[in-house]
Amino acid sequence: MKEIAASLVTETIRDMCIQANVILPEDVAASISVCHAQEPWPTAKETLEELLENMEIARQEDLPLCQDTGAASVFLELGQDVHITGGNLYEAIHEGVRQGYDAGYLRKSIVADPLRRKNTGDNTPAMIHVDIVSGENLTITLAPKGAGSENMSRLGLLTPSAGRGGVVDFVLETVRLAGPNPCPPIVVGIGIGGNFDLVATLAKKALLRPLDQPNSDPYYQELEAELLEQINALGIGPQGFGGRSTALEVNIETYPTHIAALPVAVNINCHVARRMTVTL
Amino acid sequence: MHISIQTPLSLETANSLRAGDTVLLSGEIYTARDAAHARLVELIHRGEPLPFPIQDAVLYYVGPTPAKPGQIIGSAGPTTSARMDVYTPYLIAQGLRGMLGKGRRSPAVVEAMKTHGAVYFGAIGGAAALLSKCIVKSEIVCYEDLGAEAIRRLTVRDFPATVVIDTQGNNLFELGVQAYLDSVK
Ligand code: SF4
Numbered sequence: 001m002k003e004i005a006a007s008l009v010t011e012t013i014r015d016m017c018i019q020a021n022v023i024l025p026e027d028v029a030a031s032i033s034v035c036h037a038q039e040p041w042p043t044a045k046e047t048l049e050e051l052l053e054n055m056e057i058a059r060q061e062d063l064p065l066c067q068d069t070g071a072a073s074v075f076l077e078l079g080q081d082v083h084i085t086g087g088n089l090y091e092a093i094h095e096g097v098r099q100g101y102d103a104g105y106l107r108k109s110i111v112a113d114p115l116r117r118k119n120t121g122d123n124t125p126a127m128i129h130v131d132i133v134s135g136e137n138l139t140i141t142l143a144p145k146g147a148g149s150e151n152m153s154r155l156g157l158l159t160p161s162a163g164r165g166g167v168v169d170f171v172l173e174t175v176r177l178a179g180p181n182p183c184p185p186i187v188v189g190i191g192i193g194g195n196f197d198l199v200a201t202l203a204k205k206a207l208l209r210p211l212d213q214p215n216s217d218p219y220y221q222e223l224e225a226e227l228l229e230q231i232n233a234l235g236i237g238p239q240g241f242g243g244r245s246t247a248l249e250v251n252i253e254t255y256p257t258h259i260a261a262l263p264v265a266v267n268i269n270c271h272v273a274r275r276m277t278v279t280l
Numbered sequence: 281m282h283i284s285i286q287t288p289l290s291l292e293t294a295n296s297l298r299a300g301d302t303v304l305l306s307g308e309i310y311t312a313r314d315a316a317h318a319r320l321v322e323l324i325h326r327g328e329p330l331p332f333p334i335q336d337a338v339l340y341y342v343g344p345t346p347a348k349p350g351q352i353i354g355s356a357g358p359t360t361s362a363r364m365d366v367y368t369p370y371l372i373a374q375g376l377r378g379m380l381g382k383g384r385r386s387p388a389v390v391e392a393m394k395t396h397g398a399v400y401f402g403a404i405g406g407a408a409a410l411l412s413k414c415i416v417k418s419e420i421v422c423y424e425d426l427g428a429e430a431i432r433r434l435t436v437r438d439f440p441a442t443v444v445i446d447t448q449g450n451n452l453f454e455l456g457v458q459a460y461l462d463s464v465k
Binding site (some may be wrong): 001040041043044047050051054057058061063064065066067068069105108109119121145147148151174179180181197234235236237239240241242243244270271272 | 300342343344345346347348351354355356357359360362382383384402404405406407408409410412413428440442444447450455456457458459460461463464
């Protein structure tokens with residue numbers, strides 16, 4: 001059994017909020033560089049160059065990469081032998097977000113009620129998912145995510161006869177409908193299987209996987225590659241002004257499902273694919 | 281290659297721009313997002329004056345991050361323009377000449393742009409740190425209670441943008457994609 005102080009969780013989340021909004025994960029930065037190198041269309045290449053420049057300015061001057069510093073999505077892998085001391089775990093997370101968005105001069109973009117829409121003023125609450133795992137570690141992943149790309153995400157309850165082709169069509173249709181709105185080049189997180197609620201979480205978790213790590217199942221690895229190629233043949237390009245680089249990567253996560261079901265969810269992320277993981 | 285443009289944006293200048301042109305904007309522009317748009321259109325419906333001169337104005341759809349001490353403004357890239365679409369035709373009818381944002385516009389907005397002569401510019405979504413460097417002055421005009429959504433008067437210098445939809449309704453989201461696809465055929 002390991003004891004982890006709630007205050008440590010707060011401090012960790014606070015620091016993660018500040019850093020994740022300024023510096024992209026290495027795999028994302030590398031992927032944008034590769035797209036830039038491979039882009040044949042001059043205007044698209046120019047846009048990608050400006051994205052690289054933006055990353056450089058953000059890092060050098062300690063500025064948020066994007067003004068939409070997002071909702072704070074927090075994913076925990078909580079070892080079942082961990083004991084959180086000195087406070088409530090959820091409260092500790094919210095407090096970390098509160099402190100991080102204040103100290104980091106990040107934008108507060110959360111309203112307390114979806115219809116009455118009053119800003120909470122501190123970017124809380126965080127959007128929290130917890131998985132209980134073996135062991136005595138607490139692994140925290142923070143993924144601040146803007147609404148521009150989130151609003152272009154879709155969920156479809158297909159039926160088994162739709163099969164692989166139906167999934168491919170649904171994903172391509174989603175990317176086409178999204179067009180220029182989610183700030184392409186995008187990252188496409190896909191959930192397949194489970195049920196109505198689980199499939200959306202799978203899609204979001206697919207966005208947490210580093211871009212240089214394909215699915216471990218060769219069948220889905222191949223589907224990821226095929227989808228990436230088809231998406232980049234749509235011609236949408238950076239900002240939707242035309243070009244090859246519509247998506248940086250496609251990540252798929254799957255789960256068993258019902259004999260009569262084929263749920264699919266597509267969670268779109270922008271090129272500012274922020275993500276940071278710390279293990280306590 | 282880049283066309284330098286001064287705001288306020290005259291009808292003549294607006295008419296000279298074509299979808300796909302890249303421009304550098306200089307002068308004063310105003311910020312407004314969803315909540316500010318709702319208030320502006322309510323004023324129009326009530327027949328009351330708007331809080332800033334709308335004739336030939338350029339609106340920037342942005343909600344910046346808070347400025348750190350000593351900074352003019354925080355990171356300030358464009359937000360999705362489509363959320364403003366239900367309000368935009370009313371503002372264009374009042375004289376609004378240019379809009380700066382990202383993503384598609386509705387057919388009703390494009391119609392109003394053609395009728396009254398307005399231009400839709402795209403700024404690079406997600407390049408907010410870079411774009412903030414082109415903002416040399418920022419002051420709140422009104423609606424301070426809206427926080428990041430308050431209306432600000434920004435002075436910009438050589439702010440890079442692309443003409444996405446021109447006064448004739450030509451649309452780079454269609455033309456640019458088609459041109460690229462033709463090039464790889
Ligand atoms: S979609 Fe991403 S890059 Fe575009 S404005 Fe939103 S957070 Fe920023």
